[in-house]
Structures are given as C-alpha cells and as structure tokens.
Amino acid sequence: MGTILLNNQFIDRSQGTVDIEDRGYQFGDGVYEVIRIYEGKMFTGDEHLTRLFESAEKILLDLPFTKEELLGNLLRLIEKNSLNTGIIYLQVTRGASVRQHQFPAASEAVLTAYTKEVARPEEQLNQGVTAIVADDVRWLRCDIKSLNLLGNILAKQEAFSQGSFEAILHRDGTVTEGSSSNVFIIKNDQLLTHPATNLILNGITRREILRLCADIGLNYKEESFTLDQLNDADEVFIASTTAEVMPVVQAGDTIVGNRKPGKWTTKLQAALKDSIQQQCGELVHSKG
Numbered sequence: 001m002g003t004i005l006l007n008n009q010f011i012d013r014s015q016g017t018v019d020i021e022d023r024g025y026q027f028g029d030g031v032y033e034v035i036r037i038y039e040g041k042m043f044t045g046d047e048h049l050t051r052l053f054e055s056a057e058k059i060l061l062d063l064p065f066t067k068e069e070l071l072g073n074l075l076r077l078i079e080k081n082s083l084n085t086g087i088i089y090l091q092v093t094r095g096a097s098v099r100q101h102q103f104p105a106a107s108e109a110v111l112t113a114y115t116k117e118v119a120r121p122e123e124q125l126n127q128g129v130t131a132i133v134a135d136d137v138r139w140l141r142c143d144i145k146s147l148n149l150l151g152n153i154l155a156k157q158e159a160f161s162q163g164s165f166e167a168i169l170h171r172d173g174t175v176t177e178g179s180s181s182n183v184f185i186i187k188n189d190q191l192l193t194h195p196a197t198n199l200i201l202n203g204i205t206r207r208e209i210l211r212l213c214a215d216i217g218l219n220y221k222e223e224s225f226t227l228d229q230l231n232d233a234d235e236v237f238i239a240s241t242t243a244e245v246m247p248v249v250q251a252g253d254t255i256v257g258n259r260k261p262g263k264w265t266t267k268l269q270a271a272l273k274d275s276i277q278q279q280c281g282e283l284v285h286s287k288g
Contacts, residue, residue, distance in 0.1 A: 168251055205272075218267070
C-alpha cells in the first residue's frame with residue numbers, strides 16, 4: 001500500500017491513523033501543501049515548503065522541525081515509494097487535545113505526508129478545458145493554505161456536476177481565483193491576474209508563470225479584473241501545481257479563443273515545461 005511519513009517515522013500506509021480529537025479532523029486547524037514530482041524529483045519544492053512555514057506562522061502553529069529536516073524526509077519518502085511522476089501531499093495539524101475552540105495549553109503538532117502517482121494531464125493541456133463561473137463564498141484569509149476547504153469543494157463539485165474542469169470564482173463581479181487554481185486572462189498581449197492579497201492563494205505555479213513572462217516577452221499586471229473583462233479576454237487559463245498552465249476554452253457561457261489554446265498560453269506552457277525539465281530532467285510522455 002506504500003509508505004507514509006508520520007512525524008519523523010516512515011510507516012506502512014495501512015498503519016496510519018488519525019486521533020478522533022485531532023484538531024485538523026475536528027476544526028480544520030492545520031495547513032497543507034501539494035508538491036509536484038517529475039522524474040522522481042520535486043519541482044519548486046523549496047518554494048512549497050517556504051509557503052508551508054508561512055501558512056503555519058499565520059495561524060500561530062509552531063512546526064517541530066526545520067525546513068531542511070522536512071525536505072530530507074520528503075526526499076526519502078519519494079525514494080521509498082519509487083515515485084516517478086505524481087505528488088506529495090503533506091499536512092500539519094495542531095495535534096490532538098480535548099475539544100475546545102481556543103488553542104490547547106499544550107499539544108504536539110502532527111505531520112503526515114504521502115505520495116500518489118499523478119500523470120501530467122497532457123490531453124487537457126493540448127485541448128483546453130471548460131470552467132463555470134461562481135460566487136466566491138469563502139472566508140477572507142484565502143492567502144493561508146489551510147485545511148478549511150469546504151467553500152472550494154462546493155465550487156469544484158458544482159463545476160464537476162456541470163461537466164467542467166474548474167469553477168472560476170468572483171466577489172461581486174471581481175474575479176479572484178479558481179476553486180483549486182489561480183486565474184489569468186490575456187487581452188491585447190497583456191496578462192492580468194488578481195494581486196496576491198488575502199483574497200487569493202499566491203500559488204507557486206502562479207509565481208513561476210509571472211517569472212516566465214519576462215522570458216517570453218509577455219507584459220503582465222497583478223491587477224484585479226471583472227467578469228466583463230473575463231468574457232472579453234483573448235485568452236484565459238488557470239494554473240496550479242497539478243494543472244500546470246491549463247487553457248480555458250469556455251468560461252461560463254463565453255467561448256474563449258475559438259475553443260483553442262491561445263498563442264501566449266501555449267508559449268507559457270512551453271516555458272513552464274522547460275523550467276520543469278531544468279529542475280527535474282527530461283519529461284517522459286505519459287497519457288492521462
């Protein structure tokens with residue numbers, strides 16, 4: 001069944017258990033990360049772990065390990081599971097204590113991590129996906145990568161029930177992000193994406209994309225945009241750890257770019273793939 005990481009121990013997945021009074025289970029009191037693995041190597045692993053520590057600090061959660069110690073254990077986890085292409089999921093909760101809303105006087109944080117095989121979504125990357133448009137009803141600290149994802153889940157489920165890949169969220173007509181991704185539009189050769197405020201998660205892939213814009217000669221602004229601008233965009237795409245640069249060919253009722261990935265989106269896909277290969281090695285073609 002594979003090996004998982006529980007605090008500093010590597011155990012068989014079948015032996016992994018959650019205490020019924022773990023605050024992650026009862027309150028969502030914890031933080032998490034998902035790190036992409038290509039050719040057995042972590043892509044932007046350092047950036048993900050830095051964000052994990054930042055999220056923990058924002059919820060006043062003391063992590064009982066250093067970033068270097070955690071990195072070493074995650075590398076061992078990849079090796080123990082012989083993972084080639086997939087993800088590491090890791091989370092840290094405030095630990096188990098008698099149920100009360102305020103922080104316990106004493107508790108020990110609990111780290112869990114596991115690997116999963118996940119192929120690159122090559123067909124969708126080539127053809128594009130559809131997205132619904134939905135109200136953003138989440139809380140106002142979306143910058144924290146916390147375990148509290150019910151608002152995201154409800155939006156994603158609505159998209160799934162309508163046969164779409166993602167839900168693009170908005171607050172009173174201002175687009176924020178997707179249910180599990182960041183959202184970008186391109187109009188007149190300029191990229192727009194919501195600024196990294198408390199209303200969105202500053203995605204690691206988002207940051208990589210903005211860095212790559214200079215390499216391909218694409219101007220960008222971290223500036224909020226409206227549903228009208230979304231509907232009038234020349235290109236729309238979403239980005240996340242697992243979706244990479246994913247073209248959106250229909251947003252709500254609006255067809256984008258004749259239902260084909262746009263030129264800048266395609267260039268960013270190629271630039272991101274080059275960046276992955278620089279860190280992780282040549283990508284082997286996979287289906288899925």
